[in-house]
Amino acid sequence: MVVNVAIVGVGLVGSEFIAQVIATQSKKIAVVAVANSRQFLTSPTPLTASWKTDLASPASKAFTLDAFTASLAASKATNPTVVLDCTSNETVAAYYPTWLASGFHVVTPNKKAFSGDLALYKKIKELANGAPGSPMVYHESTVGAGLPVINTLNDLVNTGDKITKIEGIFSGTLSYIFNNFSTLDTSAAPCKFSKVVSVAKDLGYTEPDPRDDLNGMDVARKVIILGRVAGLDLTQETVNVENIVPESLRSLSSEEFMNRLPDFDEHFEKLNKEAIQNGQVLRYVGLVDPVHGKSSVTLARYPASHPFASLKGSDNIIAFTTERFPSPLIIQGAGAGAAVTAFGIYTDILKIAERTQQ
Amino acid sequence: MVVNVAIVGVGLVGSEFIAQVIATQSKKIAVVAVANSRQFLTSPTPLTASWKTDLASPASKAFTLDAFTASLAASKATNPTVVLDCTSNETVAAYYPTWLASGFHVVTPNKKAFSGDLALYKKIKELANGAPGSPMVYHESTVGAGLPVINTLNDLVNTGDKITKIEGIFSGTLSYIFNNFSTLDTSAAPCKFSKVVSVAKDLGYTEPDPRDDLNGMDVARKVIILGRVAGLDLTQETVNVENIVPESLRSLSSEEFMNRLPDFDEHFEKLNKEAIQNGQVLRYVGLVDPVHGKSSVTLARYPASHPFASLKGSDNIIAFTTERFPSPLIIQGAGAGAAVTAFGIYTDILKIAERTQQ
Known part of the structure; x- marks a missing residue:
C-alpha cells in the first residue's frame, strides 16, 4: 500500500523532495497533492515531472488550509496520507493538530511547531503519542537537515x-x-x-x-x-x-x-x-x-x-x-541545503511507509 | 501488542540488553526466552531480574536450535517474536533463514551471517525483503556497535x-x-x-x-x-x-x-x-x-x-x-562495549515493535 504525500510549500526543498521521489521511482511513496501560498492541486495518480506547470494552470484551486485539507480526505480513505510541510510558516505549523486529529501523519523541516509555543508542541505529542493507530510526526530535518540527529536522540x-x-x-x-x-x-x-x-x-x-x-x-x-x-x-x-x-x-x-x-x-x-x-x-x-x-x-x-x-x-x-x-x-x-534536507524528509516518510505497511 | 524477544546467547551483551529492558520497564518489549549453549528457558510472562538463576535451574530444557525454535511457536501465535542472536556463532547465523521462514524476526550483533557465505546473506535478504508481512532483520550493532551506522547507510x-x-x-x-x-x-x-x-x-x-x-x-x-x-x-x-x-x-x-x-x-x-x-x-x-x-x-x-x-x-x-x-x-x-552494543539492539527491536504495532 502506497503512502500518499501532500506537500504544502514547494520552494527549493519541496521541489527537490519531489525530484528525489520521481528519480528513485519509489513504489512506497506517491506525491498526490502540492500547494503554494496561492493555489493547490490534487491528483488521483502520482504527480509527474510536469507538476510545476500543472500547479500554475488555471485548473488549480485557490489555497486555504481548510480547502486543501478537505480535498485530501478522499485519498486518505484508501491510503495512509502524510502532510509534508515545507514552509517555515507559523500558521501552517499551528494546523498540525487539525491534521493529526483527522488521521493524517505530519513530516516537516519547519522548526516552528517544535520550537515555538510549548502548548502547541504538547498538543502535537499528545496526538502523536505512539499508541497503535495513532498518527505519526517526524521532523528529522528541523536540526542538521538530513543528518540523523533527531532520530538518534529519540533512540537514546x-x-x-x-x-x-x-x-x-x-x-x-x-x-x-x-x-x-x-x-x-x-x-x-x-x-x-x-x-x-x-x-x-x-x-x-x-x-x-x-x-x-x-x-x-x-x-x-x-x-x-x-x-x-x-x-x-x-x-x-x-x-x-x-x-x-x-x-x-x-x-x-x-x-x-x-x-x-x-x-x-x-x-x-x-x-x-x-x-x-x-x-x-x-x-x-x-x-x-x-x-x-x-x-x-x-x-x-x-x-x-x-x-x-x-x-x-x-x-x-x-x-x-x-x-x-x-x-x-x-x-x-x-546541515543545510535542499538535497540533504529533502533526504531527511524522505527517510522520515519511508519510516511512516514501513510502519503502516505491516 | 508486546513484541516477544527470545535470546540465544546470554553473555555480556545479552545480559546487558535484558538489564536495559528491565530498567526501562518497557511496555513494548518482553524477553520471554533465553538460551545459552547448554540449556534454554521459556516463560509465558516477561523474565525478571532472576532470569540467570532460573536459566541455571534443573527445570531448564536441553538446548538445540530446533528444540528452542519449537518452544517459541506458541508465543508467536499471539505476538510478533524476535529472535535475538547474541552469539558470534556461525551455526546460529546459518539458522536465520529457518527462523525467518517461520515468521520470526531476527536482530543481532553477530557479524557472521552478513559477512560470511554470500548465498546465506542473499537468502536472508530474499526472506526479509520488505514486502508487507515479511519478517524483518536488523543488525545495527554488527558495525560500530550502537552508532547509527547501518541504519544511516540504509537510509542513504x-x-x-x-x-x-x-x-x-x-x-x-x-x-x-x-x-x-x-x-x-x-x-x-x-x-x-x-x-x-x-x-x-x-x-x-x-x-x-x-x-x-x-x-x-x-x-x-x-x-x-x-x-x-x-x-x-x-x-x-x-x-x-x-x-x-x-x-x-x-x-x-x-x-x-x-x-x-x-x-x-x-x-x-x-x-x-x-x-x-x-x-x-x-x-x-x-x-x-x-x-x-x-x-x-x-x-x-x-x-x-x-x-x-x-x-x-x-x-x-x-x-x-x-x-x-x-x-x-x-x-x-x-564502537564496542556491552552498554552501547545492547543500545543498538534495543533500537533495532523498537523499530520492529513500531512496525508491527500499527
Whole structure:
C-alpha cells in the first residue's frame, strides 16, 4: 500500500523532495497533492515531472488550509496520507493538530511547531503519542537537515539512556563564518570578521540580512527542539542566547549594518587573538545541559584537538554525551541545503511507509 | 501488542540488553526466552531480574536450535517474536533463514551471517525483503556497535543517494593502538608499538590473542557488511586486507608472539616517523569504494586536520561520502562495549515493535 504525500510549500526543498521521489521511482511513496501560498492541486495518480506547470494552470484551486485539507480526505480513505510541510510558516505549523486529529501523519523541516509555543508542541505529542493507530510526526530535518540527529536522540531517550549534554554547531552560516575567521591553521590568510560575513552573504550562505543568523535565534530554535526531544520543557525564554550583533548595529537598516560592521572588526579580532594565543578557536555553539539545567547559545572556545575545532566549510556537528556514551556520540556533515534536507524528509516518510505497511 | 524477544546467547551483551529492558520497564518489549549453549528457558510472562538463576535451574530444557525454535511457536501465535542472536556463532547465523521462514524476526550483533557465505546473506535478504508481512532483520550493532551506522547507510541507499566512498576506523582495539602510538600531539610521550599492544591487551581491549585484531579480519568483516548494505557483493576474497602481524610471527604461540613483537618496534617506528615528518598519523582503516570497485583494510596516513587524526581512546569513526554529502557525513563514538552494543539492539527491536504495532 502506497503512502500518499501532500506537500504544502514547494520552494527549493519541496521541489527537490519531489525530484528525489520521481528519480528513485519509489513504489512506497506517491506525491498526490502540492500547494503554494496561492493555489493547490490534487491528483488521483502520482504527480509527474510536469507538476510545476500543472500547479500554475488555471485548473488549480485557490489555497486555504481548510480547502486543501478537505480535498485530501478522499485519498486518505484508501491510503495512509502524510502532510509534508515545507514552509517555515507559523500558521501552517499551528494546523498540525487539525491534521493529526483527522488521521493524517505530519513530516516537516519547519522548526516552528517544535520550537515555538510549548502548548502547541504538547498538543502535537499528545496526538502523536505512539499508541497503535495513532498518527505519526517526524521532523528529522528541523536540526542538521538530513543528518540523523533527531532520530538518534529519540533512540537514546527511548532506550533509557541518560542524556548529560547535547552540544553542537547547528548553523551552516555560523559554521562557515567561524571556521574561516578563527583557525589555528597558520597557512590560512588572516581575515577580518566583516569580510568573512560579507563573503558568506555574497555566497548566499546567510539570510538576506546576516543579523538574522548572527543574533542566534535560529540556533536557539534548534536548541529548544533538541531539549524538548530530550524531555525538557524549553522555551525562547529559558534559553540564554548570546547575540553577537553589536548592540549599536541592531536597529540599523540591513545596508547600514553591513557598512558599519567593519567598525567592530577590532572587537572580534581581540576575541579571536585571545583564543588563538591559548591554542583555541572560536565557535558559535548551542548547548543543552539537562544535568545543570542550562541551555544556551554562546560564542565559545575549543582546543585544537576538539572535533568542533577541525570542522570544515559550512558543516554542522553535534555531540551527544550520555551515560552510555561518556566519550560523546558525534554526528557531522552538511546541515543545510535542499538535497540533504529533502533526504531527511524522505527517510522520515519511508519510516511512516514501513510502519503502516505491516 | 508486546513484541516477544527470545535470546540465544546470554553473555555480556545479552545480559546487558535484558538489564536495559528491565530498567526501562518497557511496555513494548518482553524477553520471554533465553538460551545459552547448554540449556534454554521459556516463560509465558516477561523474565525478571532472576532470569540467570532460573536459566541455571534443573527445570531448564536441553538446548538445540530446533528444540528452542519449537518452544517459541506458541508465543508467536499471539505476538510478533524476535529472535535475538547474541552469539558470534556461525551455526546460529546459518539458522536465520529457518527462523525467518517461520515468521520470526531476527536482530543481532553477530557479524557472521552478513559477512560470511554470500548465498546465506542473499537468502536472508530474499526472506526479509520488505514486502508487507515479511519478517524483518536488523543488525545495527554488527558495525560500530550502537552508532547509527547501518541504519544511516540504509537510509542513504533507500532514498536514492549514490555512495562514492565509505571509510572508517571500525575496530576499537586498533583505534586505541594507533591513537596512542601515532599522534602529532608533541606533549604525548613517545611509546613503542609492542608496549601499546601489551597495554591494550592488559586493559582487555584486544582479543585474548592480539593477532586476531592485528590481522585485520574483524575489520574486513565490517567492510564486507557495509559493502553489501551499499549493494556490492563483497566476500572475504574480494577485500584486500593488510595483515600488520609480521610474517615471521604469524605461526608462533600467543605467548611467543607477545615476546617477539618488540623485535619489530623499529619497523613500526619507521612507518610512524615517515608519517609524522609529513604532518600525518597512521590509522588502520577499512574502505569501501564502489566507484573504483575497491574494498580494503589498510594502514593508511591522514593529515592532522582529518577527523580520523583527532580520534580519541578506542572510538570508532565512519565517513560516508555520497552525491548528497560530498563533504562526508561522519559518525563517531564508542564502537564496542556491552552498554552501547545492547543500545543498538534495543533500537533495532523498537523499530520492529513500531512496525508491527500499527
